[in-house]
Amino acid sequence: MSRREIREREEREVLERKYRAKQEKKKVKDNKKNKSKLKSINSKKSKSQSNIFIKLIKLIIKTILIVIFIVCLLAGILIGYLGVKTAWNKKEMLKLFAKETTMMITGQTKEDIDNLKPIYCLVMGVSKDIDVQLTDTIMVCAYYPKTQQASMLSIPRDTFIGNSEYSARGNDKINSVYASNGNDPKATLKKVEKLTGLDIDNYVVIDNKALVKLVDKIGGVYFNVPINMKYDSKKQDLHINLKKGYQKIDGKKAEQLLRFRKNNNHTGYPASYGSDDYGRMRTQRDFITETIKQTLQIKNITKINDLIKIVFDHVDTNLDVNEVLNYIPAAVEFDIKNIESATLPGESTRLGPSELWFFKQYEKQTDDIIDKMFLFNEKNENNSKVSVEDLTIQVLNGTGESDEYEKIIKRLENKGYNIIETGRTNINKNTKIISRTGKSEKFSNDISKILKGADIKTGSSDDYKIDYTIVIGQDKI
Numbered sequence: 001m002s003r004r005e006i007r008e009r010e011e012r013e014v015l016e017r018k019y020r021a022k023q024e025k026k027k028v029k030d031n032k033k034n035k036s037k038l039k040s041i042n043s044k045k046s047k048s049q050s051n052i053f054i055k056l057i058k059l060i061i062k063t064i065l066i067v068i069f070i071v072c073l074l075a076g077i078l079i080g081y082l083g084v085k086t087a088w089n090k091k092e093m094l095k096l097f098a099k100e101t102t103m104m105i106t107g108q109t110k111e112d113i114d115n116l117k118p119i120y121c122l123v124m125g126v127s128k129d130i131d132v133q134l135t136d137t138i139m140v141c142a143y144y145p146k147t148q149q150a151s152m153l154s155i156p157r158d159t160f161i162g163n164s165e166y167s168a169r170g171n172d173k174i175n176s177v178y179a180s181n182g183n184d185p186k187a188t189l190k191k192v193e194k195l196t197g198l199d200i201d202n203y204v205v206i207d208n209k210a211l212v213k214l215v216d217k218i219g220g221v222y223f224n225v226p227i228n229m230k231y232d233s234k235k236q237d238l239h240i241n242l243k244k245g246y247q248k249i250d251g252k253k254a255e256q257l258l259r260f261r262k263n264n265n266h267t268g269y270p271a272s273y274g275s276d277d278y279g280r281m282r283t284q285r286d287f288i289t290e291t292i293k294q295t296l297q298i299k300n301i302t303k304i305n306d307l308i309k310i311v312f313d314h315v316d317t318n319l320d321v322n323e324v325l326n327y328i329p330a331a332v333e334f335d336i337k338n339i340e341s342a343t344l345p346g347e348s349t350r351l352g353p354s355e356l357w358f359f360k361q362y363e364k365q366t367d368d369i370i371d372k373m374f375l376f377n378e379k380n381e382n383n384s385k386v387s388v389e390d391l392t393i394q395v396l397n398g399t400g401e402s403d404e405y406e407k408i409i410k411r412l413e414n415k416g417y418n419i420i421e422t423g424r425t426n427i428n429k430n431t432k433i434i435s436r437t438g439k440s441e442k443f444s445n446d447i448s449k450i451l452k453g454a455d456i457k458t459g460s461s462d463d464y465k466i467d468y469t470i471v472i473g474q475d476k477i
Contacts, residue, residue: 218307
């Protein structure tokens with residue numbers, strides 16, 4: 001190779017090296033540029049994602065705030081509605097809230113509630129863990145939804161229901177009727193109707209499981225156990241061990257409480273409380289009353305369907321579950337103080353050739369109790385249908401002046417009362433409201449409130465076509 005060729009080759013190699021170096025430098029520069037671009041893109045993407053996340057958080061917070069506002073607004077409207085309807089009485093507000101809620105749950109309307117009729121029912125507690133199924137508990141119960149009254153009459157289990165006292169036998173006791181008629185509750189129902197003269201129609205036979213589950217479902221019942229109770233029976237697989245005093249009773253303890261008759265040492269309820277069956281029936285009534293009271297609380301509204309299901313799964317009844325549900329909105333307004341309770345009047349005596357102990361009812365006193373506790377409440381229930389406009393009122397001026405008398409007439413008329421007669425009478429010191437037809441006590445109390453207090457009396461309806469006579473006295477001047 002000539003010197004010239006060698007020089008040309010070296011010059012080409014130098015140019016190639018420079019070109020490669022230039023290309024390498026450009027590649028490095030391009031890489032740096034691409035990395036910078038990628039970083040910029042990733043940064044923008046990250047910022048975009050961050051902005052979307054922030055916007056999402058803001059949207060969620062905004063939605064929550066709107067929901068809270070709507071809830072607060074609705075709560076305010078609800079509280080305002082309840083307050084206005086109840087004059088801001090907290091107890092009445094809770095009752096109205098419970099009523100409105102249960103009406104919504106059961107699909108009832110105000111008209112449905114207003115048209116509810118009194119319901120009568122024979123309640124029997126049957127022990128199903130012994131050879132013979134005797135009715136430990138027998139009670140006639142009635143509920144009057146319009147007047148919010150309730151009555152409970154206990155029937156002693158040894159009550160005589162036979163035809164002849166001289167030939168009385170063990171199966172002439174009312175607690176044996178259920179078993180001796182093939183566990184047919186209608187047989188006992190007929191006997192109780194004969195004893196009381198009431199048309200009862202409905203019956204509920206409760207076994208121990210229903211009681212245990214019902215009491216447990218509402219979280220137990222607080223009750224004052226009247227005495228120490230200690231009894232064991234292998235035959236009945238029954239073991240009772242309760243201490244005297246106020247305590248929380250769960251389902252199992254409730255069964256022990258209601259089935260207790262005597263202790264292992266043969267002691268029982270003291271005479272001061274009500275000895276033997278009287279004490280037992282008193283405990284049963286008191287415990288059932290407390291159970292009703294503690295069941296009809298706001299906290300149990302959402303458990304209504306479960307409570308109904310427990311009852312209907314463990315009872316024998318001719319009541320329809322839908323019929324019972326219809327009464328729930330009215331029942332939540334019920335005040336436990338409105339329960340009247342009593343025991344069938346009578347005495348324990350020996351009857352029959354074997355001189356067995358029976359409870360023999362006093363028929364006259366029974367009629368009086370039935371009239372007072374049941375028929376009277378039914379009459380008031382029927383009279384509760386009367387409206388303000390249906391009443392006829394006479395207002396007499398016993399003040400000796402006219403100004404206040406005329407103001408009171410105006411107040412009554414503004415409340416919708418129908419004043420058909422006015423006039424003067426002798427000077428009276430105190431204002432009186434005289435109910436002449438006994439249409440409803442609630443009107444007497446309402447009129448008394450309008451008058452800001454007045455004596456309420458009952459007067460003769462003879463020769464009167466007026467329901468109320470109101471005599472305005474000098475105490476209103």
